[in-house]
Amino acid sequence: MAQGARTVMEEPTLELVLRRNPQERLKREKSPLVMLDELPALIATGYADIAEEDIVRLKWWGLYHDKPKVGTFMLRIKLPAGRITPQQLHAVGELSNEHGRGAGELTTRQTIQLHYLELASLPLVFARLRDVGLTTVGACGDAVRNVTGCPVAGLARDELFDVTELTAEITSFFYGNPDYSDLPRKHKITVAACAHRCNAPEINCISLVGALRDGAPGFAVLVGGGLSSVPRLARELGVWVRPDEALPVLRALLDAWKEDLRYRISRVKARMKFMVDDRGADGMRAEVERRLGYALPDFTLPALEREPSDHMGVEPQHEPGTSSVGAPVHLGLISGDQMIAAARLAGEGDVRVTRQQNLVLTGVSDGALDDVVSGLAEIGFPVDANRLRGSSIGCTGEPHCNFAVTETKSRLGRLIEHLEGRFGDDVAGLRLHLDGCPHACGQHWVGDIGFQGTTVRDAEGKRRQAYDVLLRGALGPQAAIGRPVFRRVPSEELDAAVEGLVAGWLGGRDGGESFRSFCDRHTDDELGVLIGREPARSRREEEEAA
Structure with a gap:
């Protein structure tokens, strides 16, 4: 056993696994991969009478209950490394409009999610996706999820090689x-x-x-x-x-x-x-x-000396006379009409979805560059938007996710607008990551400021929405898991609390010091003074204080 590894338990039996883990029984009773063939029977049965085990098996085809559980589904479409052709994106946009009330969103695993799909529409939706070469298989469930990568793979001038x-x-x-x-x-x-290791x-x-x-x-x-x-x-x-x-x-x-x-x-x-x-x-x-059957050569990955890129803005590609154009998609929300319009703007290039829930149009010629940039602005994705919008991430959460206990995208949107109004471009690139539950789809552990939804009781004992605030998380050269420094900040107090932290950073930073470095240089108590709250104590600190 490797030095420092924990003691490993004795090998269990399959009988023990099946007794303890209902999901393992479910998979062995019937393979989830057969569920598309059973859609006609499920439709005939009716949503209300479908066995919950079959609803779970549908996850292997990218389907989840929408919230509330009244018969509509979320569908996740896999896009390896976030790549989708204009023809495919156009088809997804049409499906969103025809069957999903025009709702769509981009995810941190570089996929597209549709909502409000009814059971009866699913055979047509899956057939249309198959016709344009898209799949949802394994987008959820106990499988290999969407394989992510650099959104400008094969195009960037500074990539090490094409994968x-x-x-x-x-x-x-x-x-x-x-x-x-x-x-x-x-x-x-x-x-x-990617030379920037943008793919987390x-x-x-x-x-x-x-x-x-x-x-x-x-x-x-x-x-x-x-x-x-x-x-x-x-x-x-x-x-x-x-x-x-x-x-x-x-x-x-x-x-x-x-x-x-x-x-x-x-x-x-x-x-x-x-x-x-x-x-x-x-x-x-x-x-x-x-x-x-053989030993691999020893190798140590060279240290990363730059912050991971988000590939926003105009970046020249290795092919002379062409560029990629990255545009923030605010909160990752994109309508069916916007998908169709973006597909048309992409022309002969293609479209990439980024880990930060944004879009990149590739293969844009120098002659078409101005038209593409202005066209993106016209459909709601201005390239020159405050970069805070491109670097901030919110999970699906409310109103669609059954796990979320707080607002997510809507709450993050109000916070972004507040900071933009207060600080303008000074907050460009600050990474806000907000989740509505502990599952961390919005990656709150590695944001400059992370937020995890929770609840708090008010003076009358009623539960209100609140957020734990995490600091000192990061990817890249100083990769670290953040820590909840402030617990249960009521939603209505969140804007003021974050404003205090950001104002303290902008007013007290050393030169061009990053927000993360500023937090590292200050104690929790000093940061608490900035927002007017007592920091949370770690278990060790509580034990020492006792």
Whole structure:
């Protein structure tokens, strides 16, 4: 066992797994992959009489209950590395208008979600997506989720090398593969050779991070990242992987995890990050090499010396005379009409969805650049909007998600407008990440300022919406998991609290000091003075005070 790894429990039996974990029983009773064939029977049965087990199985096709549970669904469409052609985006926009009340949103895993889809419309929706080459299989459920990457892969002038073909190979192998659609739980992979590491390799289950070794392209491998209620930053395996070895290495890691029944007993512990906790990076490397049948070369990923890019604005591509144009999509919300309009603006290029829930139009010629920029502004996506809008993330939350306990996108929108009105462009690029529950779809653990929805009782004992405020989180050169510094800030007091923090940073920063560095340089008590609140105490501090 690797040094520093925890003691690993004895191997459990399948009988124990099936007794303890209802989801494992559900998958073995009937494969979720057959559910599309059963749609006609489900429609005939009627939504109210469908067994909840079958509703759960529909997750493997990207479907979730919308909130409230009255018969409509959210559908998540997978876009490897966020890439979608204009023809495909046009089709999704039409489906949104025809079947989803025109509602759509972009996600932090570079997918598109539609809402309000009724059961009877699903066969037509799936057929239309299939006709244009799009899939939802594994977008939810215990499968390989959308494989993310750099939104300008294959185009950026400064990328180390092009991973487009490798991403296609990986997605072709895993998407809908029965052998990898019965995992202990969801699994997240990212692949990129972006010079800025824009794709958040630190918080994925497995990350292939492009690097050059003696001039040759290849990858470092990070494992065990993830957020939710038990956040972890990924750990480096310390190996060098050639592009032709990438898929075998991914399979070896996934096989080791999915075959170990210890990670199927409890849904709470059914993520690869807990296996990495138990075995350590050295133990995971040893298992990969055992399965490959040979040792991988040692390699240490070079330190990142720049902040991750969001690829907003106009960036020249490697092909002379062409650029990509990144436009903030405020709160990640995009209507069917806006999808159709963006598809038309893309012309002969294509469209990419970013991790920050924004759009990038690629292959824009110099002659068309002004028209594309003005066209994006006309449909509600101005390229020159305050960059706070492009760098802030809100989870799906209210009104659609059954897990959210607070407002999400609407609350984040009001906070952004407040800060824009108070500070203007001085807050450009500040990263606000807001979630309505602990699941962390909005990645609140790694924002400059993170917010997790919760509740607080008022003087009369009534519950009100509130937020924990997290600080010192980041991706990139100073990657770290944030900590809840202020607990249960009532929603109506949130604007003033954040304004105090930001005003203190802008008025007291050392030169061009980042917000994160400013927070690192000050104690929790000093930050508390800025917002007029007592900071939360860690368990250790509480014990010491007692």
